[in-house]
Amino acid sequence: MQHKILKCSVILASLIVLTLTFIYYADSRSVPEATPRPAQPINRQVQKPAQPLEKAVPPPKSPPANSMIVVEAKQEMPKKPVSEQSPAEPTRLVETKPSAEPKAVSPPIIEVSRSDPHTYADPGYPLLSKQSGSYGQFHYRDTSGGRIEIDPAWVEENIVTIVLPGLNQSVEVHKDAADNFIAAFNYIKNGTAVINGREMPLLSLIKTMDGTFVTRHVNWNPSRGLSNHSWGIAIDINAADHFCYINPASQADDPNLVLWEKAFKPAGFSWGNSYSDSMHFELLD
Secondary structure, three states: OHHHHHHHHHHHHHHHHHHHHHHHHHHHHHHHHHOHHHHHHHHHHHHHHHHHHHHHOHHHHHHHHHHHHHHHHHHHHHHHHHHHHHHHHHHHHHHHHHHHHHHHHHHHHHHHOOOOHHHOOOOOOOEEOOOOHHHOOOEEEEOOOOEEEEOHHHHHHHEEEEEEOOOOEEEEEEOOOHHHHHHHHHHHHHOEEEEOOEEEEHHHHOOOEEOOOOOEEHHHOOOOOEOHHHHOOEEEEOHHHOOOOOOOOOOOOOHHHHHHHHHHOOOOEEEHHHHOOOOEEEEOO
16 A cells, blocks of 8 residues: 555656646746747848838849940940941042032132122122223222222232332232333333423422222212222322313423323323323223
């Protein structure tokens, strides 16, 4: 009987020990489970910002993809023209240049310069002079006080500077009139005339010399035509007292009449005395 009681006591003790062991084991397992639980919110907080980062990553991924597409498109675009442009584009440039240049340059200069002043190549000089024999014509514009301004291209081509013999004075004249001026003043430099019973050098008869190439209207009047001075083919001598008519019969000793007979007429000049401008000597074809 005692042996059974002892055996039961041992079994009961074992059960108690097992129960306590189980309880202890269960408590020990509950502790590690409790420790991760507070860590879960931490992991969740870390994951929450990570999620937007993962969402933000795709937007940048799309631009690079687009940029790659753009790059590929750019590479494809040149690939086609490189083979096609080398033969085609140079020929296009060669075709356009010759067709454009003649239209812009040649017709206005060749066709218009001598005919239609309103379509002159240089709109700054819209007026066209008369044709003055071999001395030509020019485009010009009116300025003020009866003055004009001639197309500088014509001036550069046609007007030259010479030194008048005897006077040793530089003047501008038409290039085709230079020899006539030099001849007239050589006559004056070397010639003499009898005036009032006295032989005098022709050079002493010139008191003043006014202008050769002077671009203006006749008598500085804008309503009149252009003076021959505008072509550089005229000269005025002793202007102060010779804007008048000289009567050869009664004024045979007049200086300008003598200069006309002794120098300018032999050199091919005309005299303006017929229209009461006895100071004026000019070349006419």
